[in-house]
Amino acid sequence: MADSKRIPTDGGPGLNQNPFASLSSENLPAGPASPADTGATPAAKPAKKNRGRVDILRVKAGRGGKTVTVVKNFVGIGLPEKEQLAKAMQRACGTGGTVKDGQIEIQGDKRAEVARILTEANFQPVFAGG
Secondary structure: OOHHHOOOOOOOOOOOOOOOOOOOOOOOOOOOOOHHHHOOOOOOOOOOOOOOEEEEEEEOOOOOOOOEEEEEOOOOOOHHHHHHHHHHHHHHHOOOEEEEOOEEEEEOOOHHHHHHHHHHOOOEEEEOOO
């Protein structure tokens, strides 16, 4: 084999060409002023909207003596979001749960953990019942 047919693998000459070198910023409009340039403070994040009151109940009746935490009275959210909230509650509580009849049911008395998750999701949790 002749050496002329071999492709060099040493990397060859470096890439010294810059495709943006010939561009200039002349005749371009001025960009927006940054808050540091104007002395203004950055805009505060808008406050998240309160999404309404939800009731948290501890229920034993009709469940074979087992305690279940039930979250109900959701207003304005659909089934997919309820399922996402239920999954987050199950992970945080380390228990099972489901969404039935528009309510979230979590196994065990986990009212404090459920209330924390609902507060983070901008709901106003209220402990109802016994």
